[in-house]
Amino acid sequence: MSAQENNNGVGLDRRGFLKGFASAAVAATLVGPREVLADESSAPGRLGRELLPPPTITKPAGTEKYWRQVRKAFSLSSDYIHMNTGTTGSQPEFVQNNLAVYNRYKSEDPRDWAANLAADFPTLFPITPSAMGARQLQVANAYGANAEEIVLSYNTTDACNLIFAGTPWQPGDRIVTTSFEHPGLAGPIAWARDYHQVEVVVVDMPSSFPATLTPAQVVEWFRPALAANLGAGNKQYLAVSEVFYxxxxxxxxxxxCTLARSYGAFTIIDAAHGWGMLPVDCHAYGADFIAGAGHKWLCGGPGTGIFYCRTSDAAAHTLPPLAPGSFSSYGNPFVIPSVLFNSRAxxxxxxxxxxxxxxxxxxxxxTDSLAFFSQIGLNAIYNRGVALGNYLKGLIAxxxxxxxxxxxxxPNSAFATAVTSFNPFAAKDDSASHGxxxxxxxxxxxxxxxxxPKIYIRSTTWRTSHLLTADNRVGFRISTHGVYNNxxxxxxxxxxxxDQVNLSGLAQHD
Structure with missing residues (x-):
């Protein structure tokens, strides 16, 4: 049975096959770059001059032929295996083209460039209710939000900074977080602690997560911190990642989020690994803020992100305090107090x-990349990435x-992601062997x-308790993106x- 015919990979004896797997064989199966634009409308002299729609995938949905055709939309070279989307993704070629077009129009006519695009490409450049508003509506429709709740930001860190800088912190406020947060969220938390005397409670995450783990068990890890007494007039936040990097x-x-609301806490979700990998539903999550990246799993390019700021359900659940931080609407020195002082209006x-x-x-x-992903199906991409990840986990096991x-x-799909982390060495849990x-x-x-071919994966390190002064655990981290891995x-x-682990000379798990 081929790899494509068995997505689990568990129980298959593949060692003999893997040992003989040659570079030339795999290179022959990988898709070459720049095939998606190889048509008359995108000849070299016209690239970057006309907006292009997402490529149409004609092969039967869900088949390997289908996903190979999807792969052709990306300029990843045939001698390059990219399995580190968790750090950065690869833009589809039509998106690269469109970015050049947007910049060209903006440079040729800085005043009316958006109107010119709408006139020249009416089906590809929507301007209702505005050029930006149309894109915000597109994101909202894809991710279960209202258009007014969507901000197209620079990245996860940018959105986290906006949340923390705009929150009127008071001494005695509390932030509940985990020991596994990325500096993009952990840094603002430390800032609130140091500059505003906010109490920070860190929930230590275990290093190993068995297959028997349940969502109910995870929820209980956070309950004691959220249930602790809070000073009169103080507020508390739960600030965590949806997927730990x-x-x-x-x-x-x-x-x-339900747990946090039951204790009157607001929620800040780091979704750096959400947009593009997970079928996020902002309203169903019940989160107050969701900060995520556009350059990772969404393959949207550098300096892009999506920031969800809840305005819905305000009657049933109080909105978190926030100053928008915009010179154009917050106020000016000539109006006291500022127009939006202490307001969520x-x-x-x-x-x-x-x-x-x-x-x-x-x-x-x-958002052009999101249009392509939506055409494929956000759930289909998620399921494909998870299937690839589970196949890899089966090989490792x-x-x-x-x-x-x-x-x-x-077995609970609530935990499923397209990220796999492992350590093949026998001393995996030995702190003394970490170095x-x-x-x-x-x-x-x-x-x-x-x-x-060049292989791009990465490693991560962490400490088994936030009270320790140094990391003492390490693992490989492999991202299996549904749109271009196979x-x-x-x-x-x-x-x-x-082969490389064998060459290390270190004792391995058996």
């Missing part, structure tokens, strides 16, 4: 979006045992990146990993 574990966000889509000259070509290009996985494959294992993994990553690539990458 350390290891790919997905938290049950809807359940955690603003629309994030305008009051937060309009905060100076904006890189509109970049965020428009990001067969080679080194389930204990090598930091996050084991869970040796970390050095070995770094060498392996360097060697893989120097091969042909089973042949996973087989090849895994075979190369096995």
């Amino acid at each position: 350390k290891n790919g574990l997905r938290l049950p966000i809807a359940e955690l 603003f629309r994030p889509s305008s009051s937060i979006q309009s905060r100076g000259e904006y890189n509109t070509p970049a965020v428009y290009a990001m 067969a080679q080194w045992g389930p204990g090598a996985l930091w996050v084991q494959q869970n 040796v294992m970390n050095a070995a993994i770094s060498t392996i990553l360097t060697n893989l990146a120097a091969e042909i 089973y042949d690539e996973i087989d090849y990458v895994f075979a190369r990993l096995v």
Whole structure:
């Protein structure tokens, strides 16, 4: 049975196949770049001059032929295996073209460039209710929000900074978070603690997550912190990632938001690994703020993101306090107090979006990528990425045992992501061996990146408690994106990993 015919990979004895898997064989199966634009309308002299729609996928949906055709939309080279989308994604070629068009029109006519685009490409450049408003509505429709709740931001960190800078923190306020947060969220939390005397409660995350873990168990990890006494007039926030960048574990966000509301807490969700990978539904989540990246799984390009700021359901659930931080709507020195002082009577889509000259070509290009993803189906992409990730987890478990996985494959789909983290070494849980294992993994990553085809994956490190002064755990982290990774690539990458781990000389799991 082929890899394509069995998505689980669990229980298959693939070791003999993997050991003999040759570079030439896998290279023959990978899709070459620049095929999607190889038609008359996109001849070299016209690239960057006319807006292009998302490519139409004609193969039967869900088949390997279908996903190979999707892969052709990306300019990833045939001698490059990109499995680090968790750091940055690859823009579709038609999006690269459109970004050039947006910049060209903006440079040729800075005043009327959007109107000119709408006139020249009426079906590809919507301007109702405005050029920006049309894109915000597109994002809202894709991710279960109202258009006025959507801000097209620069990245996750940008949105987190807006949330924290705009919140009127008071001494005695509380933030409940975890030991696994990215600096983009952890940094603002520390700022609120140091400059505003906000109490920070860190919930230590275990390093290993067994297949028996349930959402109810995860929710209970947070209850004691949220249930603790809070000073009169103080507020508290739950600030966590939906998917931990350390290891790919997905938290049950809807359940955690419900828990937070039951204790009067507001919620800030770091969705750096959400847009483009997960079928996010903002209203169903019940979160107050969701900050995410456009350049990772959404493949929208550098300096792009999506920021959800709740304005819905205000009658049933009090809105969190926030100053929009926009010179155009907040106020000026001649009006005391400022127009929106202590008010939530603003629309994030305008009051937060309009905060100076904006890189509109970049965020428009990001929404073009979203149009392609929506055409494919956000759920289809998510399911494909998870299937690839589960296949990889099956190979790892067969080679080194389930204990090598930091996050084991869970029968509850609520935990499923397209990120796999593991450590194949016998000393995986030995703090004293952390430095040796970390050095070995770094060498392996360097060697893989120097091969042909080039393999791009990464590692992450963390500490088993926030009270420790240094990291003492390490693992490989592999992203399996549904739109451009495939089973042949996973087989090849895994075979190369096995060889490199063997060359390290360190004892392995069995």
